[in-house]
Amino acid sequence: MNPACVTTFGPDYYDKYGRESLASMAVFWPGPVIAYGEGKPPPDLPERIEYRDLHTQPDFNVFVDWTGKVPFLSGIMPDGNYNYHFNMHKFGRKVFVVTDMKEPFFFVGADVHVLKPIPLEFLRTLLEGKFGAFLFRKGLHTESDFAGYNTEHPDWERFAYTWRRLYVNGAILGLPALNRAISGFHDCWSLDFMLRAMNLARQSTNITGNTRGDDPNGFHVWPKTALAEYMVHLKGGIKKDPAKKAQALKGAA
Numbered sequence: 001m002n003p004a005c006v007t008t009f010g011p012d013y014y015d016k017y018g019r020e021s022l023a024s025m026a027v028f029w030p031g032p033v034i035a036y037g038e039g040k041p042p043p044d045l046p047e048r049i050e051y052r053d054l055h056t057q058p059d060f061n062v063f064v065d066w067t068g069k070v071p072f073l074s075g076i077m078p079d080g081n082y083n084y085h086f087n088m089h090k091f092g093r094k095v096f097v098v099t100d101m102k103e104p105f106f107f108v109g110a111d112v113h114v115l116k117p118i119p120l121e122f123l124r125t126l127l128e129g130k131f132g133a134f135l136f137r138k139g140l141h142t143e144s145d146f147a148g149y150n151t152e153h154p155d156w157e158r159f160a161y162t163w164r165r166l167y168v169n170g171a172i173l174g175l176p177a178l179n180r181a182i183s184g185f186h187d188c189w190s191l192d193f194m195l196r197a198m199n200l201a202r203q204s205t206n207i208t209g210n211t212r213g214d215d216p217n218g219f220h221v222w223p224k225t226a227l228a229e230y231m232v233h234l235k236g237g238i239k240k241d242p243a244k245k246a247q248a249l250k251g252a253a
Contacts (some may be wrong), residue, residue: 003123004105005029008036008097018110028114036097059168060096085184092167094187099160102151109145111234118230126205131155133205137221141188145233155198163194
């Protein structure tokens, strides 16, 4: 098994945050590196990275069309405020990346910097004999900016087909009624639903050991895992604040 690194970025994300991250993946990831985008690839994308256009997927175009017509599905609440938990027009796109893959891989967010060569054996240990490897968080939805998927697992095709259909036919809108623990429409909530419904969480590596982050809400668990030796996640506002970004990279080094 030689798992690929798979990432994605929107039309503006590459210029704002993704360029440095993808360059680090191209240098330090031991296997193939695949980037999904929309439209033509960035002209300076490293040659080693294989680029795939999401718009070649008919189901993806259906999803973008119908969710783009409803402000609520872009996270705009009735009072006019924004809530990212309901922005499936943006975050649901990741589902089409993950479910398009045919070989074992790790999805790595385009705001992750790889710091040094990652041993292939480290990645294999996380994934071999498992359905996947995830950053489970006790009492919170799973962090999906690093997630491993073993496409050789017997349940992979059924998982991928069903997860994608949730977003194509609109069934995702019914998940909060089916499971009270779900309070949003983005990929993390639906991933947790799928893993539990198919009994796949128990067949996956728990990278976090259910630890909590040191931030007030306990979200940022990454620095407390084995991933921190090789990568740093410039999560949320960290990547937008030059001082916080510099500190995160300095601390990781």
